[in-house]
Each structure stands twice: as C-alpha cells, then as structure tokens.
Amino acid sequence: MYIANIWKKYTTALVVFIGSFYGLAQEYKSSAATVQKPNIILIYTDDLGIGLLGHEGQKIIKTPHIDQLAKEGVRFTNAYSNMLCAPARASLITGLHDSHEQGFEITPGALYKKISTGEYNQSQIEKLVNSNLTPIPENQIFLGQVAQEAGYQTAQIGKLEWGFSTTDHQMKRHGWEYYYGYLDHVRAHGFYPPFLFEEGKLVNIEGNTLANCGKSGEPEIPENSKERKSMEGKVQYSQDLFMDKALNFISTNKEEPFFLYFPTQLPHGPVAIPKVHQDFVHDDRLTPIEKEYASMVKMLDDNVGQIVQKLKELKIDDETLIIFTADNGHEIYYAQEGRVEKPYANIKTGKRFDDVEHKYYSHLSGDVFDGNGGRAGMKRSNLQGGIQVPLIVRWPAKIEAGSTSHKLVANYDLLATIAELTGFSKPVDTDGISFYKELLGENTEEGHEFVVYSSYTGPTLVTKEGWKIRTDLDKEVFELFFLPDDFKEANDLSEKHPQKLQELKDQLLTACEGDFRNGHFSNGGSILKVSTKAGK
Numbered sequence: 001m002y003i004a005n006i007w008k009k010y011t012t013a014l015v016v017f018i019g020s021f022y023g024l025a026q027e028y029k030s031s032a033a034t035v036q037k038p039n040i041i042l043i044y045t046d047d048l049g050i051g052l053l054g055h056e057g058q059k060i061i062k063t064p065h066i067d068q069l070a071k072e073g074v075r076f077t078n079a080y081s082n083m084l085c086a087p088a089r090a091s092l093i094t095g096l097h098d099s100h101e102q103g104f105e106i107t108p109g110a111l112y113k114k115i116s117t118g119e120y121n122q123s124q125i126e127k128l129v130n131s132n133l134t135p136i137p138e139n140q141i142f143l144g145q146v147a148q149e150a151g152y153q154t155a156q157i158g159k160l161e162w163g164f165s166t167t168d169h170q171m172k173r174h175g176w177e178y179y180y181g182y183l184d185h186v187r188a189h190g191f192y193p194p195f196l197f198e199e200g201k202l203v204n205i206e207g208n209t210l211a212n213c214g215k216s217g218e219p220e221i222p223e224n225s226k227e228r229k230s231m232e233g234k235v236q237y238s239q240d241l242f243m244d245k246a247l248n249f250i251s252t253n254k255e256e257p258f259f260l261y262f263p264t265q266l267p268h269g270p271v272a273i274p275k276v277h278q279d280f281v282h283d284d285r286l287t288p289i290e291k292e293y294a295s296m297v298k299m300l301d302d303n304v305g306q307i308v309q310k311l312k313e314l315k316i317d318d319e320t321l322i323i324f325t326a327d328n329g330h331e332i333y334y335a336q337e338g339r340v341e342k343p344y345a346n347i348k349t350g351k352r353f354d355d356v357e358h359k360y361y362s363h364l365s366g367d368v369f370d371g372n373g374g375r376a377g378m379k380r381s382n383l384q385g386g387i388q389v390p391l392i393v394r395w396p397a398k399i400e401a402g403s404t405s406h407k408l409v410a411n412y413d414l415l416a417t418i419a420e421l422t423g424f425s426k427p428v429d430t431d432g433i434s435f436y437k438e439l440l441g442e443n444t445e446e447g448h449e450f451v452v453y454s455s456y457t458g459p460t461l462v463t464k465e466g467w468k469i470r471t472d473l474d475k476e477v478f479e480l481f482f483l484p485d486d487f488k489e490a491n492d493l494s495e496k497h498p499q500k501l502q503e504l505k506d507q508l509l510t511a512c513e514g515d516f517r518n519g520h521f522s523n524g525g526s527i528l529k530v531s532t533k534a535g536k
Contacts, residue, residue: 037257037422038395039320040147041307044092044261045300046085046159046268049330050390051373052297060286060369061294062279065305069324073394074403074439080462081328081411083379083386083455085185086163088327088411089263093143093162093174095415095430099452099459101513105133109164109186116194116211122202126167136173141428143415144175147259150422155249156261157181158242159188168200180245188265190215191272192234196241207235216270219335219342220289228271237274239266243303247310254314267296269333289334290368321395321421325411329386330371331379340366355381356477359489376489382455382470383489393439400441407438408464410451452511461508469504478505
C-alpha cells in the first residue's frame with residue numbers, strides 16, 4: 001500500500017493524521033464533459049504567511065504584483081492548508097486530507113546530500129528509496145496526472161514533491177513530463193545547490209560548491225551572520241535558476257495547453273538573498289537580517305510579475321489561469337536576541353507561548369512584519385496562523401476581476417478543481433470538492449460542510465459557518481471558536497456552547513476515523529534508514 005502511517009524524525013509528541021486512498025474518500029468525476037482548456041500555473045509558495053501580502057494588510061513589504069492578481073481575479077478569504085510543508089504537498093497532489101488513519105509514506109530528507117559527501121551516487125539513492133516505498137496502485141490519481149491525461153504538457157519546477165526525498169520514478173508516476181529542481185526538502189533549505197535534477201539527470205550548478213546548499217544557521221548571532229554573508233561557494237541562486245526554467249517552459253509550450261506547478265522555495269528560510277532590495281536598504285524599521293528576509297518576499301512578488309508579463313508578451317494571458325497560494329502559515333527566520341526570539345516567547349515577559357493559555361501573536365513576539373495578519377499561532381500549529389493561507393485565482397477570460405469568495409476551501413480541493421477545469425474524465429477518490437463553478441461566479445450549494453487538518457498537538461476542524469474546534473491532546477484541551485467574530489481565537493466558547501462542542505467532536509471523530517490519537521507516534525521512524533545499504 002503506497003500510503004502508509006510513516007513519518008520521518010518529527011516526533012516525540014507528534015500527532016499526525018494523514019490520508020488513505022482506499023474507501024475513505026468520496027469518488028469525484030468531472031462534470032465538465034467539454035471545457036475550454038486554459039493553461040494553468042500553480043504558484044505554491046513556501047511558508048508565506050497571509051499577512052505578508054499588501055492586500056492583506058502588510059505595512060512594510062510592498063507586493064504590487066501579487067496584489068494585482070487579487071485585483072484581476074478572485075480572492076478567497078476562507079482557504080486552508082496543512083500546518084507543515086510535507087503533509088501540505090502530499091494533500092495537494094493526492095487530493096486527500098491528512099486526518100485519516102493511514103498516512104503518506106515519508107522518507108529521510110537529506111539523502112541526496114550524500115552525493116556531495118561521496119557516500120552514495122544518484123542511482124544508489126533512487127534504488128534505495130524506490131525499493132523501500134510501497135508500489136503505487138495503478139488506480140491512484142495525482143495532480144500532475146490529471147492534467148497530463150487531459151492532454152496538457154506538465155511541469156514541476158522548484159522544491160519538488162512532498163517529502164522528504166523522492167525519485168525520478170515517483171515524479172514521472174505523479175504526472176510530471178518535465179521537472180527541474182531539488183528532489184529532497186533538506187537541501188532545499190539552502191539556495192545555492194551544487195547540483196539539481198532535470199528529468200532524471202543530475203545537473204551540476206557551476207560555482208556552487210557547498211554540500212548544504214549554502215544553508216546558514218539560526219538565530220542571528222555573529223557566527224551565523226558571517227556564514228550567511230560569505231559568498232564563497234555561492235554563485236548561482238536557485239530561485240533565479242527556477243525562474244529561467246519556468247519562463248522557458250511557458251514560452252516553449254505557448255501553442256498547447258500546459259500545466260506548470262511552481263513550488264517556490266521563497267520565502268522559506270534560513271534567510272538567503274543575493275542582495276537587499278532597494279525598498280529596504282534605508283528602512284530604519286528593520287534589522288539587517290529583516291531587510292534580507294523582506295527582500296525574499298519582494299523577490300517572490302517580482303517573480304509573479306515576471307510570469308504575468310511573459311504571458312502578456314506571448315499573448316496567452318487571457319487563456320491562462322494562475323493559482324497563487326501557500327503550503328502553510330508564517331514562520332520566522334530572522335530571530336535575533338532582543339527582537340524576536342526562538343523558542344518563541346513573549347518579548348516583554350520572556351514567557352514561552354504554549355498556544356493554549358499563552359497563544360503566539362506577532363505583537364507579543366516582536367515580529368515587525370506581523371506575518372499572519374494578527375492571527376494566533378504560526379507554522380506547525382492548528383491555530384489559524386498555521387493553517388489559513390492566501391488563495392488567489394486569476395483567469396482574465398472567465399473570472400470577474402476584483403471578486404471575493406468566502407467559500408470554505410481546502411488545498412486538497414485543487415485536484416478536483418483542476419480535474420473539472422481540464423475535463424479529466426476518470427473518477428477520482430478524493431476528499432476534495434471542485435470549486436470550479438465558484439471561480440465563474442456561479443453560486444452553488446456545493447462545497448464542504450467542514451475541512452479537517454492534523455497538527456503536532458492534534459486535529460482541528462472548521463465548518464462552513466465558521467465554527468472551529470481545535471485540540472491539544474497532550475494537554476487534554478478542546479477549544480471552540482466562532483471565527484467570524486473571533487479570527488484571533490482569543491475567546492474559547494467551549495463552556496458556553498457545550499452542545500456545539502460535542503457536535504464538532506463527533507464530526508472530528510468521524511473524520512479521524514474514530515480515534516483522535518490514531519496517528520500519534522511516540523518514537524517516530526521513517527520509511528527507510530539512511531544507514532540502510534543501497535541494493536538491499
């Protein structure tokens with residue numbers, strides 16, 4: 001069975017519920033027998049908190065190109081994703097939520113680094129990974145496969161696949177005719193890779209010589225600052241390489257429908273940028289490392305502008321649908337003593353945030369950017385700051401400019417939506433529901449009664465009316481919020497509304513298949529051990 005209950009190192013108190021493909025999800029079949037097939041570009045940003053965008057209230061970093069997407073498309077105000085990158089990417093490409101009893105197979109994340117250290121070569125690593133993964137069932141459908149079988153040219157460029165080390169076999173089975181980038185997530189935490197992968201081949205990047213891809217340490221202390229600012233062995237910046245490949249793919253395939261999945265590294269840290277953007281050079285509100293982080297967000301915005309400009313130059317803008325979203329909530333990569341500190345604590349009292357009695361908020365942590373727009377929590381949390389994400393869809397030929405949708409949507413809806421967009425004809429077992437008609441401004445009752453997600457502390461569920469139950473199982477806590485009146489999750493209503501709490505508990509039990517702790521692993525583990533010898 002390809003999807004199984006296995007995680008890599010994230011654990012001692014890890015509660016992760018991840019989806020099985022067999023008999024647990026609803027069957028979906030596209031209702032669009034014939035559709036106008038738009039080109040599709042899915043920009044999947046990494047750790048981009050919703051509050052980092054200008055149209056969401058960001059005060060320091062200007063994001064005019066992303067803001068323009070919102071002005072020219074539809075902005076979703078009620079969009080959710082997983083609390084962490086690996087389950088988010090798995091949910092995205094399978095259409096399954098992460099709260100089933102059985103889970104996605106996860107491999108160690110640093111296997112390909114061992115090419116640089118001489119311990120393995122590429123073929124040994126691929127054989128090791130493929131031989132330890134359960135064969136993928138023939139009837140399992142993936143995001144890229146949906147577009148591919150609907151007649152699209154497909155590509156994935158950037159931080160490739162779900163986590164943590166993948167192979168050419170997996171990439172092709174998932175439907176990507178072309179791919180370029182990292183095949184593991186740990187190396188993707190550096191921006192100066194000595195090699196990347198293109199369609200199964202290892203491609204050396206001239207001038208980049210560091211096995212860790214130039215990843216620097218955290219927090220901001222003199223040693224880490226010196227390491228980050230040293231450019232020895234750091235010549236070519238990965239995001240520049242990805243943009244070249246993305247723009248080339250668009251140009252090469254302008255005459256036929258294409259699907260480009262662009263999972264960026266930006267603005268995931270540790271902080272790395274070739275130079276500080278001119279917007280921040282003289283900004284006295286920011287420390288040097290904050291200027292660099294802001295420049296990473298700014299580069300992402302500039303890249304979005306470059307993609308739109310390329311579509312206009314090629315005269316395919318009207319028939320190209322752009323989806324812009326993020327894998328999870330905000331994370332801080334610019335911690336510095338006396339400014340904002342890790343482990344996260346109230347900057348005035350020094351008291352650690354526990355996300356129950358003392359919830360994380362930007363103004364209490366000292367985060368100058370307010371990356372989650374005033375929401376509680378951040379990445380790795382089932383609070384809103386960890387799971388509510390930006391979602392913008394722009395399609396000039398079909399979507400009304402400047403529209404807003406309050407429909408409850410999930411990242412695992414994208415597979416069903418793209419199936420309907422492309423006219424994919426096969427049935428798909430999925431937890432997702434297409435929001436294609438919502439894009440066209442057609443008001444329908446179709447949609448989720450609730451969405452559900454896992455976290456390190458336990459699952460959470462949000463209803464279409466805005467009720468939310470969140471758990472911290474180690475603390476035996478069940479909190480209840482009504483988000484339309486309390487998006488900051490400051491007022492627990494569990495005692496005031498015990499019937500509603502019980503109702504949502506019952507729904508959560510059903511979604512998690514009868515056991516809140518069915519994914520709780522005290523010892524962790526992964527699908528294979530790095531020490532396992534290749535070939536066995």
